[in-house]
Amino acid sequence: MGGINEIDIERDERKEHHRLIFEEWLTTYKSYPNQKSTTKIINQERADKIVSYLINRELNPDPNSKFFVKQKGFNLVKIEDKEFLYRQKTEKSSNATINLPVAIKENFFDILFNVHWIQRGHIGVDKTFHQIKVRYDGMPKPVICEFIKKCPICNL
Numbered sequence: 001m002g003g004i005n006e007i008d009i010e011r012d013e014r015k016e017h018h019r020l021i022f023e024e025w026l027t028t029y030k031s032y033p034n035q036k037s038t039t040k041i042i043n044q045e046r047a048d049k050i051v052s053y054l055i056n057r058e059l060n061p062d063p064n065s066k067f068f069v070k071q072k073g074f075n076l077v078k079i080e081d082k083e084f085l086y087r088q089k090t091e092k093s094s095n096a097t098i099n100l101p102v103a104i105k106e107n108f109f110d111i112l113f114n115v116h117w118i119q120r121g122h123i124g125v126d127k128t129f130h131q132i133k134v135r136y137d138g139m140p141k142p143v144i145c146e147f148i149k150k151c152p153i154c155n156l
């Protein structure tokens, strides 16, 4: 029994260290147009503004916000009485319309941790990217690369 706890503690320490160095890096990350990824990161503040616009849209007909939200396909999905920010878009390859929850910057680590560490056993960049892409909108690939580059298990 003691052994299991030690493994848990070691894993938690590795996890928190991974979180620390990843989030430190993330504060410096900017998606410039000349970078590979053009995905714009949505942070909590931005997400709150979009959600508040979507809730109050009749009361607050700001034409710029209206255009932005419509053009970007943002919408709210209610799950168990709570509203979540989703984004609908059409896939170029299949022409299929998909609606996915927006990955918010402050949750990037937990989302990536859950997919890369817990569910999928430390798969590589491309596979992790694919798993994220079918579950969430708005996580740029360079962020996933950096998360894995900093993963202590993948670098043992």
Ligand SMILES: [Zn+2]
Residues within 6 Å of the ligand: 116, 122, 123, 148, 151, 152, 153, 154, 155
């Ligand atoms: Zn890993």
